[in-house]
Amino acid sequence: MASVSRPKLTSGRLTYPLSLVIFAASYFLTAKSALLLATVHVKVTPIWPPTGLALAVCLAFGRRWWPGVFLGALAVNLTTGAWLSAFPIAVGNTLEAVAGAAWIARAVPSDRIFCTVRNVFRFLTFGVLAAPLISAGIGSLSVMLLEPNASRPICDLWWTWWLGNASGALVVAPLFLALAARSKLEALSLEQALHTVLTVLTGLYAFGGWLHPDTAHYPLVFLTIPTLIWAAFRFGPLAIASTLALNVLIAAASTANGIGPFSQYPTNASFLLLDAFILIVGGTTYVMSALVAEQKSTQSMLRNRGELLEQRVVESTRQLEQEREYLESILINMRDAVWSVSPDGEKVLFVNKVVENIYGHKPEEFYADPELWLNVVHPDDRPFVHAGFADLLQGANFDAVYRIVRADGEIRWVHDMGYPVTDAAGERTRLDGITRDITAEKRIETELRLAQAAFENTTEGIVITDAETRIVAVNRAFTAITDYSESDLLGKTPRLWQSKRHNGAVYKELWAAIRTTGQWRGELWNRRKNGEIFPALENVSAIRDRDGQILNYVAVVSDISGVKQFEKQLFQLAHHDVLTQLPNRLLFTDRVDHALSHAHREGHRVAVLFIDLDRFKNINDSLGHAVGDQLLCEIASRLTSAVHENDTVARLGGDEFAIAQEHIKTPACAAILAEVLVNALSEPVRVDEHDLFITPSIGISIYPDDAKGTDDLIRHADAAMYHAKRLGRNRFQFYSKSLTQEVLEKVRLETQLRQALKRGELEVFYQPQINLLDGTVSGAEALVRWRHPEIGLVSPTKFIPLAEESGIICQIGEFVLREACRQAKSWLDHGFSFQQIAVNVSSQQLHDSDLVELVSHTLAETGLDARYLEVEITETVVMQQTEKTLRILEDLRTLGVNLAVDDFGTGYSSLGYLKQLPVHRLKIDQSFVMDVPHENNDAIIRAIAAMARSLRLELIAEGVETAAQHAFLAAEGCQLGQGYLFGKSVPSSEFSFAPRPVPANAVDLSFLGT
DSSP: OOOOOOOOOOOOTTHHHHHHHHHHHHHHHHHHHHGGGOOSBTTBOSOOTHHHHHHHHHHHHOGGGHHHHHHHHHHHHHHTTOHHHHHHHHHHHHHHHHHHHHHHHHHSOTTOTTTSHHHHHHIIIIIIIIHHHHHHHHHHHHHHHHOTTOOSOHHHHHHHHHHHHHHHHHHHHHHHHHHHTOSSOOOOOHHHHHHHHHHHHHHHHHHHOSSOGGGTTSOOGGGGHHHHHHHHHHTOHHHHHHHHHHHHHHHHHHHHTTOSTTTTSOHHHHHHHHHHHHHHHHHHHHHHHHHHHHHHHHHHHHHHHHHHHHHHHHHHHHHHHHHHHHHHHHHHHOSSEEEEEOTTSSSEEEEOTHHHHHHSSOHHHHHHOTTHHHHTBOTTTHHHHHHHHHHHHTTOOEEEEEEEEOTTSOEEEEEEEEEEEEOTTSOEEEEEEEEEEOHHHHHHHHHHHHHHHHHHHOSSEEEEEETTOOEEEEOHHHHHHHOOOHHHHTTOOGGGGBOSOSOHHHHHHHHHHHHHHSEEEEEEEEEOTTSOEEEEEEEEEEEEOTTSOEEEEEEEEEEOHHHHHHHHHHHHHHHBOTTTOOBOHHHHHHHHHHHHHHHHHHTOEEEEEEEEETTHHHHHHHHOHHHHHHHHHHHHHHHHHHSOTTSEEEEEETTEEEEEEEEESSHHHHHHHHHHHHHHHHSOEEETTEEEOOOEEEEEEEETTTOSSHHHHHHHHHHHHHHHHHTTSSEEEEOOHHHHHHHHHHHHHHHHHHHHHHHTOEEEEEEEEEETTTOOEEEEEEEEEEEETTTEEEOHHHHHHHHHHHTOHHHHHHHHHHHHHHHHHHHHHTTOOOSEEEEEOOHHHHHHSOHHHHHHHHHHHHTOOGGGEEEEEEHHHHHSOOHHHHHHHHHHHHHTOEEEEEEETSSOOOHHHHHTSOOOEEEEOHHHHTTOSOHHHHHHHHHHHHHHHHHTOEEEEEOOOSHHHHHHHHHTTOOEEESTTTOOOEEGGGOOOOOOOOOGGGTTTGGGGO
């Protein structure tokens, strides 16, 4: 019979109290269920299962669980209404469980209760019969003394109480103990299932007359005994307890309903008879089970001892025979030379044939010359060998490693061991010894010493495992790499430092490669002792013996954290913008490629938004690149914050950014994002002490609507961005096919413009500047024109912006300056009188070239006096005041060149600002002249005139086309004007210095010009 072992429960500060509450609740529910059968008193029931539950818990888990018994019993008794007796009854129930468990544990080992008949009798005596006496005695006395309404005699109470507790202990305690001893429940076998079914059927038949109602009152209880005997012989305590519990449940239910052999008596008597039956049958069954267990144990022990004795006899006989054969074989075939000499060393008694392999001399030579053995010793080792053999002759053991010189002159290493052999009287009878050739071992030892030195001093980590991958050796480099000590690693497996970052497929591939090729090389992520994960390059090899069986695995591990970091840095530098850390054009293109692949498979759209910051160059030129860099970083941050996680923000260069928006359903999604970006960039950016305002121009192209490939998609977004700039900036624009034609035309035109400089297709036209008071020609403005060989004159509004974008405006400006100075000198030489020739200078000329040196060189080359040259700079460029700009203007003024502010009124010049500039003339933009006389523009021109007078600056108005404009400007103090009223821009050959007509009232207003 299987033993019932006591489980080991561990209870923490939270586990034990919670378990105690659950136990008390279980006790309470079991007791309340049992009280449904109460007969002689509300607290006294003829069947009391909680006794068995409490006894089993205290036996299985320890007597420290007594509070659960007390709390459960107290709760049960309090709910019955008898408050005075509740406490002593709970004490009695607790003492019953604790005392019963203590008595049983003292007499019976906790795991041997049902293994022997003696132990079963002790359990029945202490736990089933004796322990309930405590509860019955205390309980019945408490009811009689503390409950005045108790009408039944104390004997009835006591008898019912004791018998109910005893039957509950017999039924429940073994069942709970058997269940607690099992680590897990096992599935029922076919025999066990059949036993359970028959138990239920016989129980219903015997106690309830289930199959034949007419036999319900027949004394058929004996029918349940065979199933109990079956359980005792076949299944053990758990089956007995389960069978007994099923029978009790059926019998109790039937008796309570007036059915069965016990129902013919009064209720209490019926239950008491049932209890007596349970005690007798159950106790007898457990004793029978113990007898069966003892018999089986005795038979098994005897059978095992007999088999063991027989096996020992056979093994001893076989061993003796084998030893004899082994000794004969060893002497003949062993690799060591065995020798035996007389006690005085004068005679060789025995040598085996191996001596010839070691010394090169036949055994007969040793028999003939006993001194031969000492004579073949190497001369350098002979002294200490002779001394050792002398000690052997005196009775000491001999153990020496030395060299010998074979008959063929070869030097070998041997390990020689000798010892004296004595008889029973203690007299030496001979000297025996063994000589082993260790030349190979010495060579291997040397090689191992070299290998060990290399093993310990290499910079790469080395790990050696056995065939089961248990670590047998590691070098210092590996412990330095992983921070594990050698003691941490020996006996463990490489799983110790696995990072868990790889899935099982990686290691399956590793072992598959080792099995097929014997080697695997690759990168793995490992974990140091402190938890840090690091990348390693590993080379794992299998070491096999001659039969191909794996002996060891050797892994060479290199920490490549530095390499990975360097690769990461290289990748970062190659694929990210250094300033903003955003993806660069290369990485952006790759991600757009990836997005288009997904979009093609899944059938959704991708948008590319090309973003250019409006007038960013002005900030760079005026406040410096450091401020511009900070502004770009803030713009990058705002763009990144405005997009979704799956979208990509990149900096393509300069002030150009791009966004790839994935998984969009309609182009409207891209428009919404563009609106968000415009709003996000509209807020001022605080850099140092400057509040900077920046606006974006955004171009949008959609896949697959506008392009099927990445390059076309980006190029089309770029074209749409330029279209947004032309429409006024600070906006977004979708791509259209017309923009492609426009871009192609733009590229073609730029190419032709570059060729125009070389081919001499550029010309300089001159527009007269007229004195508004007397109509005389005061000077002329030099304007560049492009005479295309195929399409004729190209509008300056078309090719000048293109020249500024492409960077060739400086070359054109230099050409115009040289031609204007040459023409002005020619006019002067021909006797024409004028004040100035005006030449426009672009912002790129001002900042990207040495303008002062260029002007100085041109004046010297053409011979023109500097006072005749006027350099016009737009108000926007002047407003971007930097130290460099002011220095250039001052240097031009020092040359004697006149300076004028062109397009005045379109910027934000102030009186205080203009006072700092070395200019002498303001040029009113034609946008203010075209509508005069008009109320709004009239006021603006008057304000400009007032500012000019306060600064003592001349005024010149451009775009004068009517006499009314002429008269108004003259009246407001504007000295000079130019426009179609006085003449269009013409080649120098068509230019006329003839005075222009003056309005009739202009003379009357001439005094305002002063």
